[in-house]
Each structure stands twice: as C-alpha cells, then as structure tokens.
Amino acid sequence: MSSLRFVYGPVPSRRLGRSLGVNPIPFKTCNYSCVYCQLGRTLHLTNRRQDFFRKEEILDEILYAVEVNRGKIDYVTFVGEGEPTLNKNLGWLVRRARETGIPVAVITNGALLYREDVRYDLMGADVVLPSLDTAIERTFRVLNRPHRELHIDRIIEGMMEFRRSFEGKLWFEVMLVKGVNDSEEELESLKRVFDRINPDRIYINIPIRPPAEPWVRPPDEEAIVRAKAILGDVIPINFYETGDFSIQGFDDPVEAVVAICRRHPMRLEEIVETLAERFPGVNKSFLEKLKDEGRLKKITYRGKEFFVAPATRFGTPE
Ligand code: SF4
Numbered sequence: 001m002s003s004l005r006f007v008y009g010p011v012p013s014r015r016l017g018r019s020l021g022v023n024p025i026p027f028k029t030c031n032y033s034c035v036y037c038q039l040g041r042t043l044h045l046t047n048r049r050q051d052f053f054r055k056e057e058i059l060d061e062i063l064y065a066v067e068v069n070r071g072k073i074d075y076v077t078f079v080g081e082g083e084p085t086l087n088k089n090l091g092w093l094v095r096r097a098r099e100t101g102i103p104v105a106v107i108t109n110g111a112l113l114y115r116e117d118v119r120y121d122l123m124g125a126d127v128v129l130p131s132l133d134t135a136i137e138r139t140f141r142v143l144n145r146p147h148r149e150l151h152i153d154r155i156i157e158g159m160m161e162f163r164r165s166f167e168g169k170l171w172f173e174v175m176l177v178k179g180v181n182d183s184e185e186e187l188e189s190l191k192r193v194f195d196r197i198n199p200d201r202i203y204i205n206i207p208i209r210p211p212a213e214p215w216v217r218p219p220d221e222e223a224i225v226r227a228k229a230i231l232g233d234v235i236p237i238n239f240y241e242t243g244d245f246s247i248q249g250f251d252d253p254v255e256a257v258v259a260i261c262r263r264h265p266m267r268l269e270e271i272v273e274t275l276a277e278r279f280p281g282v283n284k285s286f287l288e289k290l291k292d293e294g295r296l297k298k299i300t301y302r303g304k305e306f307f308v309a310p311a312t313r314f315g316t317p318e
Pocket residue numbers: 030031032033034036037038039042081082083109
C-alpha cells in the first residue's frame with residue numbers, strides 16, 4: 001500500500017504508549033471550534049453524523065498498518081483532525097479494529113455522548129478519552145464555541161449515562177485556558193461533575209502550541225496548582241512535549257513535513273530534529289521554500305514561529 005490517507009504512526013503517546021492513529025474525519029470538521037484548537041478554527045461546523053469516507057477503505061488501512069507493525073502497537077487510536085464521533089461508521093470501525101487483538105482507544109470531545117447511537121459505538125472501545133473543560137454553559141460557549149444544538153448540561157448527562165454502562169476505561173482531559181476556565185468557581189463546578197461521573201483518570205492540559213485564537217494563554221503556575229488541588233488526582237500532560245511523530249511510510253521529505261505539520265503545528269527545530277535521521281536535507285531553507293510554494297504556512301505564537309498546514313485558519317493577532 002503506498003501512502004496512507006487515514007492511518008499514521010505508530011507514534012509515541014504519553015497516555016497510550018505506541019499509538020496507531022486513525023483519522024476518520026475530513027480536516028477540521030467538528031461540532032466545536034475550540035479557541036485553543038491547534039488545528040485552527042473549525043472549517044466545517046456540523047453536528048450531523050455522516051459517512052465522509054468508505055469505511056472499508058479506512059479499515060483496509062488499519063489492517064495493513066497493524067500487520068506491518070505487529071508487536072509495535074499498544075493502541076489503535078481513533079483521533080480526528082476534527083471530531084471522530086461525527087463519522088457514523090465509527091462503531092463498525094472500532095469493533096473491526098478490535099478484532100485485530102489490539103486494544104482500541106477513542107479520543108473525542110464527548111459532545112455526542114447524549115446520543116444513544118454514539119454511546120453504543122464507543123462501547124466497543126477499551127479506552128475512551130473525552131474532554132470536558134467546563135461545566136458552565138456561558139464558559140462552554142466562549143471556550144469550545146459549540147454547534148448551536150449543543151448544551152453543556154445535556155452533554156454532561158450523556159457522559160454520566162455512558163459511564164453507567166461502559167465497562168472500559170474512561171480518561172477525561174481538561175484544557176485550562178488562562179482567565180477562562182482556571183478560576184476557583186470553574187474548577188469547583190468541574191469537580192462536582194467529575195465526582196458524579198467518576199472517571200478512571202483526569203488529565204489536565206495547557207495550550208502550548210498555537211491556538212485557533214491568538215489571545216489564548218496557558219494558565220499561571222498558581223492556577224495549575226489550584227486545579228490540581230481542587231480536581232484532586234489529576235495527571236498533567238503535554239507540558240512542553242517535543243515532536244513525537246512517526247515518519248514511517250514516507251519516502252518523500254515534502255510529504256513527511258506537510259503531514260506532520262498538518263496534525264500538529266511544529267517549530268523549525270522540532271521538524272529538523274524529527275526528520276534528521278531519515279531526511280537530513282530538511283533544514284531552514286527547505287522549510288522556507290515549502291512556505292513560499294504554499295505547502296506550509298508560518299505563524300507566530302508567544303514569540304515562537306510554528307509551521308502549520310496552509311488550510312489552517314487562525315485568528316489574527318490583535
Ligand atoms: S480541539 Fe478538538 S473538539 Fe476542539 S475544535 Fe479542535 S478538533 Fe474540535
């Protein structure tokens with residue numbers, strides 16, 4: 001099989017070990033448009049589950065990658081360049097992927113867990129990793145900018161309902177944004193919700209890479225300490241991680257660079273370091289040339305330059 005369209009990796013993941021990523025969603029198709037999204041503003045805001053692609057094509061790629069990487073994958077992970085539960089074949093894909101004998105994880109914003117069909121689809125996974133950044137509707141609208149059909153109370157009800165019947169592991173993630181959801185009031189209300197959902201783990205994350213909106217900032221150290229104190233047994237992730245991208249399957253340095261920047265904005269040094277062994281010719285002028293040709297875009301966040309996919313739409317800095 002030549003280059004893969006839906007599957008990448010395995011890549012090392014802090015939470016999931018060696019993870020084979022599966023993206024069943026077109027670029028930036030989501031029911032949220034989070035201000036911190038590192039893929040930029042949502043291009044297709046929808047709350048309707050769709051086919052998007054032929055499910056057999058996605059499965060073929062998964063089976064191929066599993067075969068080629070036998071013994072080197074800890075999880076097959078569904079994680080979209082958008083929201084994976086919007087793919088209405090997700091349940092079928094999860095169940096078929098699980099037949100390989102490798103555990104399956106789904107990273108989701110959890111918004112559609114109020115729907116019975118989505119809960120059923122995710123029931124087949126070994127680990128579900130939903131996000132929940134706030135329990136307060138007005139903050140939800142500012143931070144996650146959801147589709148108008150979505151309301152946080154209903155989503156939380158759906159998460160609780162899912163917890164009642166799901167026998168796998170439920171690991172939540174909270175993204176903390178300075179001045180938006182890092183106050184005592186915010187964290188206390190989240191704590192009350194988590195006490196009712198009873199997740200197996202809670203991770204906290206902060207926006208380190210360029211967010212969709214340039215005003216987004218990571219919380220102060222004090223707020224992180226507060227979050228740990230209020231939420232209890234949380235695990236920080238992603239703090240100052242470096243690029244951890246597999247370039248397996250790429251024979252062409254241009255394709256490798258474009259693919260990794262599409263999934264994750266990266267700094268010049270990170271790209272050069274990640275590709276050094278396989279493609280030693282990737283350097284500053286190589287990347288600048290790709291930018292000039294319109295294959296990459298460069299943006300600045302907190303004084304640092306990052307390369308991103310040209311389709312990515314970020315807010316304009318004030
Ligand atoms: S962070 Fe996730 S849920 Fe939020 S807009 Fe981006 S893809 Fe969608």
